[in-house]
Amino acid sequence: METNIRLTNVAVLGAAGKMGSGIMLLTTMQLLDMKLSNQGESFSPVIQAIDPNLDTLRGLRKYLETQVLKAAEKKCVWLREVYKSEASLVDNSDFINRYVSDALSIVNFTQRLESAYDSYLVFEAASENPDLKVKLFTQIDQNSQREPWFFTNTSSIPIGYLDERSNLSGRLVGFHFYNPPAIQKLLELIPAKNTLPELATFAEQWAKALKKTVVISNDIAGFIGNGHFMRDLLYAISQMTKASRDFSIPASILMMDKISREYLVRPMGIFQLMDYVGIDVCQYILSVMDKFIPGKNLHSDFIDSLITMGVKGGQFPDGSQKDGIFKYAKGKIIAIWDPEAKQYANADEVIPVVDAWLGKMPEGIQPWQNVMKMANREDYLKKHFEILRNCSETGAVMALEYNSYSGKVGQALVDDGVAASTKDVNVVLTTGFFHSYGPVHSF
Amino acid sequence: MAVGYNTISMGTGRPEFHPAKPRPGLEHYISEAGKAVIAGINQQGDLIDEAFIGNFQASLFNKQAHLGGFIPMIDPALAGKPAMRVEGACASGGLALASAIRSVLAGTGDVVLAMGVEVQNTLKAIYGADVLAAAGWYQKRKSGHAYFFPGQFSNRAGAYYERFGRDYTRKGLARWFKNAIENARLCPTAQEFENKVVDLEALALTEPNGKFFVDHLNVYDCSKVSDGASAILVLSEEGLKKCGINPEDAVEIAGWSQVARDITADPEDLTVMSATRLAVAKALKSAGISMNQVSTVETHDCFTIAGVLGVEAMGLAAHGQGAAFVADGATARDGVMPINTTGGLIGWGHPTGATGVHQAVTVWEQLTGKAGAAQIIINPDKPYALSINMGGDDVTVVAIVYKKNH
Structure with missing residues (x-):
């Protein structure tokens, strides 16, 4: 035909x-x-x-x-x-x-x-x-x-x-x-x-x-995009859970969100992205991946508990963000969901705790918006990771660990036959998720 | 001629401009310019005998015709006096001046208000192009470009490239743009006053893209879409006395001309603006001077190529030499003939119906030492200035020669 x-x-x-x-x-x-x-x-x-x-x-x-x-x-x-x-x-x-x-x-x-x-x-x-x-x-x-x-x-x-x-x-x-x-x-x-x-x-x-x-992408549940995003999200949740032994859950959530957004130069933090996609959608995608990729524990009790509490995120028909793990005002995070108190905690009260724990942001770190406009972005990113490596503050250390995990997920997508190359993985993350660099890099 | 005033040229480039936010309308601009002129004669609005208001397309941009009726809104003292709108596309402001000059020469008025106004940002550019296309012959609209007038002048630029060389010409056009922006940066009312671009000529050399715009020009080759008004008084000697204006604060209208070319006929030669050439020659003859006695020019650079062709129409450069004349800096503010010293239509702005009056105000400011940071030195041996206001594609042209009063 x-x-x-x-x-x-x-x-x-x-x-x-x-x-x-x-x-x-x-x-x-x-x-x-x-x-x-x-x-x-x-x-x-x-x-x-x-x-x-x-x-x-x-x-x-x-x-x-x-x-x-x-x-x-x-x-x-x-x-x-x-x-x-x-x-x-x-x-x-x-x-x-x-x-x-x-x-x-x-x-x-x-x-x-x-x-x-x-x-x-x-x-x-x-x-x-x-x-x-x-x-x-x-x-x-x-x-x-x-x-x-x-x-x-x-x-x-x-x-x-x-x-x-x-x-x-x-x-x-x-x-x-x-x-x-x-x-x-x-x-x-x-x-x-x-x-x-x-x-x-x-x-x-x-x-x-x-x-x-x-x-x-090869026909493996989650494909390349969600294959990376879901594992990235589960990593952030696991780190958040660890941090919550010493800090409140809202502070731990905001901490991982800030690390992924500001230290790893992404357009939005990992938990904000979860809200953007919809927590219920993330839960569903994980359930599909868990079913078709058994033995990898692609599941999150934390996400399940959010759904049980009616915390779903997602978007209104006009594209604006619904409240989810974060509460928003004009697109800005103003509060963080506290699953224990079952109410939002004011961001102004949580931010000082997070900033104190992560330590001073290394000098010379540029926000995502600026980096995306740079003609010599690669040069900047090399410098960016050099700055992180030379910084002993907790935020920089955790960011490098996160970055390393993200890179391993990217490589695993190739090793597991989901993506044909790391280049394809990087294209998906930079084009579909607007990351300023792909997860598999040598910066 | 005395007591001129320009409002801000509002549009993209001005920090206070936002396309989605409410903006002032015709009433605001007419009122601001008119009140400023009356304030310049000690609030004696009753001394004004008559008013002409140049406007091109308020009927479509603002759904408002009958602009003569807005003159008494400026000041109650203007009620009951003759007032009318005049239209000649982008030369509407020039026609308001010409009408005022005729009134004074005819003795029907000693103090005549000439104003121009246009509020164009009511429409997106793609629809504004339809409205502005009416400055051409409507029978040609169907075969014309989506951006009709950029298309017309793109054709002129293409013809000039073909005859005299593309790179050679584009260098001249880029320098024209650079001069325009640099001059606009000296004038607080200019649309490009805040322009911070460092390498203006490189920007101007952006390759034209006919797929989205026109074949031979880019957006930097084009004048602005602008809202604004300008006003000035045309006075007899008796009028000057009545208003208490010192002669050194006024300029003499030494000569003028107004010509029209057949709108239904294509230009004989796309690389020549014949009506402009004729208008300039007539105006100079009327004043009894040559271009050698002119210190500065305000010319109608609706497009950079119109600037270059205008230079040739004035006789400042031979046919085909205009681009080099501009590229060499001869028309810059420190060149042999400073042109468009506050940015012209590309740098200051182009509120179409107001442009002719804006040119007169700029010349008046330069010849009376009121141009502020944009002031150039007027050689006492060359006390004249010239303005050229063009409507359509070289169809209606008003040229005026001004003389500094000592």
Whole structure:
């Protein structure tokens, strides 16, 4: 089958969710741009935007309208070229509005899963629940005459497992966007052992068409991104637990968060990242990894206890941070959850304790924002780690230990066959997590 | 001509500008400039006989026409006096001046207020480009560039590159940008007053990218999107006396011209601004002087290439030599002909309908020693200055020759 035929009818499951809406935006604009660029050929794509929630579907329509408009404003030079034969379009506003209208016209917003029965490609962005995913794939596949190719946005569940349970015979590939999909450059591509080669090739081409940085991961639960993040998080929790023998839990949490953010030059601390992803999501990913990678104890009682106490983190629909292990005000941490007291402890009272324990921050250490702007970042990072090595304060010592562990996790991902190279591991961490350097380094 | 005033040129570059926050509107700028002029004649607004307000596109940028009606808002003493809006695209301010000059020459007024105003930051640039495109012939809009006027002048730059050399020309354009920003840094009302870039010429040599903008110019080659107003009085000798203005605080209008080129016709030669050349020649003839007697020029550098072509239109450099003339520093503030001493449209800003009046105010300040840190030395043997205000792609041009009063 011609790949362009596959693109004529595409379904996105969970289209109105956090990841689904981003996938919808990218898919809609890419298909429309292909249509506009190939006016000599007959190519009329349609996208089935499927989501069970009517309210969020309405929100998706508004989101697409707003985001496509912004994109159209930026590519008006091109729009004037591709629509030049349309005599009624004269002003930029005419071209921009036409593009938005055309984009929305190729989307069918629907709550009915049956709309996917005629699709050749199905992008799944439902919640991280293997049973739900299998149910969706099975129902569509059993009712379709088109032998559709399935793309799943799972960030942890083995593709081969989903394929086998859904009887897809290799018509499934992992296509893991990072959040938010429209902005994040990284895409983890995960072919299972039996994924059809032509599907894997198509998936890679499609990812590149979406201007994504593609890293191929082997089909081992957690893949590269979560494979590193989850182990990194478990390490931070174990260190936090050790520290809590001498300090309060809030102080111990904040300590590890500060070390990972400020000493290891990351965009956010490890516990803030846990809040960003959602503590419940982290718990679920760990449970999947623990199930498929037995004997490695990929589990955290601490996370389980947070969920039991209703401390979940995650994001509001507008992308702002919900309270989790930290409480936030305008994006800033103002309090830390105390599981013993079952209430938040004021950050102003905890910070002096943390600072006293970690010791004086070595001079010359630059924040992540500054480092990311440096033209000679490598030179700085060499100096940065040299400064840490020459510092005997507790914070520097713990940071180097953390850094060493993080590097070992990165190397293990290669040794265990998850990643093809440490370079791939580093690309995932720098591109998908915006770390200022990859975990496997010689700084 | 006396008692000039420029508001701040507001837009990107000004620290107080934020696109998402509320900003002053037309009323604010008209009022600020008008009140400042009346304050300059000891609050004697009743002495003003008539007012002209230049504006290009308030009808679309602000959904507001009929700007003559805002003149009495400035001061109750202006109520019941003649007031009208004049429009000639970016030369609207020049037309306000020309109208005021005509009024004085006709004897219908001794003290005439010439003002210009534009508030453009109400629209994103991509939509503002539609509004500004109306300065060209609408029949050409369909085939024009998304950024219509940058596209027009990109075509001129491309033609100039082809005939005289690309690198040679771009060096001249980069120097024009450098001069503009350095001069703007001397003028607190300039949009680029706070510009801190160290290597301006390197920045200006950023390679144009036709995929996102135009083929032959980059954004540094373009004037600013600006909000602002300027105002000045055009007075007869009797008017000067009525207002109690010392002659040394005023400049003489020694000559002027106003020309229009057929908007429906393409320029015969993209490397020549024929209407500007004609307007300058007429203005100089009207004043009975040559460029050798001119100390400084305010010219309409809506794009750097317009600056270079303007230099040639003035006869300061031969055809094709303008880029070298600029690159060699001849138009810098310490050059043989200081041009746009407070930054011009690229450095000071370009609130379109106000620009012509802003130029007159700048010249008045220079010739009367009121230019502050931007003040240049006026050679007593060369007591004249020139302003060139252009609307559209060399379509409507107003050129004015000013003389320092001793």
